[in-house]
Amino acid sequence: MRASLFNVVAITASLATANAVLPRAACNADNCLRAVTGTAGVNNKPALTARQADCSAFLVATVTPDTSTITVTATATVTSSPQRRAVDSHGNEVGEMEKRIVTAAAAAAAVPTYASACSGGVRYSSACSCFGITASTVTAAPPSTTTTVTATVTVAPAP
Template identity: 45%
Template structure:
C-alpha cells in the first residue's frame, strides 16, 4: 500500500520533468546574435557564400602524419672523392630528425563574426548552416636518403 502511495505521489513529478526537459534538436546551433552575424542575409548572397566557405574551413581539422624516412643504399664503382660525413653518421642524423604527427585546429574567428565571443560560439553559428566538423589527413611526408657505400 505504501509503494502505491509513493508511486502516486512521484508520478506528477516524473511527468513534469518530461514536459520541462530541454530539447536538443538544433544540432548545436544557437540562434543568437552570433549566428545572425554569420548566417544572416543582410550582406547579400556573395557574402553568405564567402561566410559559409569560412565556416567550412574553420570546421576542418588537418592531421599531418609523422614523416617517413626511406633509406636507399647504393654502391659506388670507385672512390674518387672523399665524403665529409660517413654514411652511418648521416643515417643517424636523419633518424633523429623524425617529426611527430601535427594536428592543426583553426581558431581564428573572422572579424565579421565579432558578435561571437570565441571559437565555440562561432562553430555553433556554423552548425546553423549544417556545417559539421571534418578531419582531413594529409599525405605522409617522405624523406629519401641515399647512402653511397664506397
C-alpha cells in the first residue's frame, strides 16, 4: 500500500511539473511587446502601419554576393637597354599592382525610440515576431567593378 501511494504521489508530482518544462509557443506579453504593438496606452505614436514597417525593416537581412573578379595577365618579352624602365604616363615606375581589399560592414538597424521598453535588438526582434512580422532575406545585386588598365611600352633598340 505504501509503495502504491508513493507511486501515485510521484506520478502526480511529475505530471504537475512536466508542463513547466515544455517549450512555450506563446509570446511574452510584457512592456516590450506592448510598446511595439502600441497597446501600452502611454504612447500610441507612430501609427500601427509605421510600427509594422519598422519591424519589417529591422528583421530584413540583406545578402550581397561577392564581386566576381576577372584577372587578365599579358606578358611581353622585349629586348632593350638594361637602364630602361617601364613607366606610366605620370613618370612613375610600373610595378606589380597591389590587391585592393574593400570591406563592407552592415549597419545594424537601431531599435526605435518608442520601443525603449525593449532591452535590445533581441527583445525587439522577438516582440516583432510576436507582432506577426516575419524575418526576410533580400539578395542585393552583385557589385560590379570595371577596371581599365592602359599600358604603353616604348622599346628602344639595344645599343
